[in-house]
Amino acid sequence: xxxxxxxxxxxxxxxNSYNEGNVSGNGSMVFLNAPPAMDKVINILTMVILVVTMVxxxxxxxxxxxxxxxxxxxxxxxxxxxxxxxxxxxxxCLATIxxxxxxxxxxxxICGCCPGGNLSNIFTMIMLGDMNLSIVMTTCSSVAALGLMxxxxxxxxxxxxxxxxxxxYVGIITALVFTLVPCSIGIAINHYKPNYTSVVxxxxxxxxxxxxxxxxxxxxxxxxxAIWMILTLDVLTVAALMPLIGFTLGYxxxxxxxxxxxxxxTISMETGCQNIQLCAAILKVNFPxxxxxxxxxxxxxxxxxxxxxALLMALCFRCYRALKPPAEDTKECLNGTQEDRxxxxxxxxxxxxxxxxx
Numbered sequence: 001x002x003x004x005x006x007x008x009x010x011x012x013x014x015x016n017s018y019n020e021g022n023v024s025g026n027g028s029m030v031f032l033n034a035p036p037a038m039d040k041v042i043n044i045l046t047m048v049i050l051v052v053t054m055v056x057x058x059x060x061x062x063x064x065x066x067x068x069x070x071x072x073x074x075x076x077x078x079x080x081x082x083x084x085x086x087x088x089x090x091x092x093c094l095a096t097i098x099x100x101x102x103x104x105x106x107x108x109x110i111c112g113c114c115p116g117g118n119l120s121n122i123f124t125m126i127m128l129g130d131m132n133l134s135i136v137m138t139t140c141s142s143v144a145a146l147g148l149m150x151x152x153x154x155x156x157x158x159x160x161x162x163x164x165x166x167x168x169y170v171g172i173i174t175a176l177v178f179t180l181v182p183c184s185i186g187i188a189i190n191h192y193k194p195n196y197t198s199v200v201x202x203x204x205x206x207x208x209x210x211x212x213x214x215x216x217x218x219x220x221x222x223x224x225x226a227i228w229m230i231l232t233l234d235v236l237t238v239a240a241l242m243p244l245i246g247f248t249l250g251y252x253x254x255x256x257x258x259x260x261x262x263x264x265x266t267i268s269m270e271t272g273c274q275n276i277q278l279c280a281a282i283l284k285v286n287f288p289x290x291x292x293x294x295x296x297x298x299x300x301x302x303x304x305x306x307x308x309x310a311l312l313m314a315l316c317f318r319c320y321r322a323l324k325p326p327a328e329d330t331k332e333c334l335n336g337t338q339e340d341r342x343x344x345x346x347x348x349x350x351x352x353x354x355x356x357x358x
Contacts, residue, residue: 039289042218045211046284050175050277051182052211054142056204057118058186059197061139065132075130078257079137079267082250084148086271088113090245091238092156098234105160106167107295108238111279111302113152115141119306120273126314128321129266137270142183146176168286175282179275219297222289230294230301239298243306246272247313265317269310276303 070076091112095105116138124134153167190197250271254264280299283292 038218038222042215043285045215046277046281047178049208049211049215050179050281052204052208053118053277054179054182055186055189056201056208057121057135057138058183058188059190059201059204060118060121060135061187061190063187063191066136066139068132070136075133075259075263075267076137076140078254078259079133079270080140080144082253082267082271083116083137083141084113084144084152086249086253087242087246087274088152088156090242090249092159094238094241096159098238100234100238102160103292103295104235106157107283107292107298108242109153109156110167110172110282111274111276111299112242113145113149113156114274114276114279115145115149116270117273117275117277119276119303119310120269123269123273123310123314124266126311127265127269127317128262129269130262133263133266134270137266139183141270142176142179142275146173146180149176168282171286172282175278175285179278216300230297235295235298235301239301240305240309242302243272243274244309247309272310273306274302276300276306 088109091108095108100108118138120138121131121134125131150167150169150172153169153172157167186200189200247268251264251268254267255261259267276299279302280296283296283299287296289296
């Protein structure tokens with residue numbers, strides 16, 4: 001009971017400080033009170049979006065490829081270090097530099113500590129990265145987040161007075177465990193019933209689009225009078241800088257570890273792309289709406305900048321490749337090493353002696 005009271009008091013303090021810093025022109029404070037039925041619908045649809053996303057991600061995974069990367073884990077290890085080292089620290093530094101209000105700071109920290117998202121797989125494909133590493137990395141980061149995300153949030157929340165008891169650790173761990181179940185279902189479908197994989201992904205995409213549309217409409221109705229509260233300079237700047245720093249430092253770190261350009265591009269995309277669906281679910285389900293306010297839309301703002309920056313980087317890369325194909329891309333990234341694509345004599349006896357028999 002005491003813990004509940006402490007949590008409630010912290011939430012109330014955060015709500016008060018947030019609203020005091022966002023007083024409208026006529027001096028009135030903006031409070032968001034959605035009808036209980038509408039709020040419940042949004043919560044349910046948010047979880048549906050998360051489940052469908054993780055099932056679809058699982059359908060892209062192959063147990064043999066996961067095993068191959070885990071047996072030679074250099075690339076995965078560097079990617080994990082990049083994901084959980086760069087992004088949480090970036091979120092903490094930006095929230096500190098911009099002196100964000102408590103509710104803004106905890107939102108940014110939760111987003112920064114989230115594991116990689118499935119959008120990274122799409123951007124990796126566009127950037128001609130290593131799809132196997134990308135998918136395995138997304139899986140491993142989701143599993144690793146079960147321990148790393150609460151730990152990192154606890155560490156970084158110490159830098160903001162009042163946030164130590166405001167982070168919903170139990171809710172975060174529950175959400176993380178909840179994501180592993182549908183992901184495992186997707187892996188099982190792809191392993192035992194591979195013929196159903198494309199159908200599951202197509203149906204999942206349709207459900208995903210419908211749910212996102214409904215949630216967007218309901219969210220707009222709720223925050224239409226307070227949307228200006230999230231369109232502030234600090235929030236927009238942080239949402240723009242976080243993925244950009246992740247993309248850049250993820251590539252630099254991989255390059256310094258002597259990984260191939262293909263592998264470095266993959267880790268770059270994995271680092272800058274957060275699991276926004278998980279972030280949205282944690283914010284919406286664990287924080288009362290009158291406390292989180294319009295900041296539960298932060299994941300959408302982050303996604304907009306994340307996609308725009310990744311697509312711009314992909315366009316620049318494609319243009320560069322068309323003008324001057326990099327010699328390094330003739331090498332394949334396999335488990336964090338560079339291996340020539342040229343087959344050996346042992347792999348192809350037809351190459352022996354330079355002739356073809358019969």
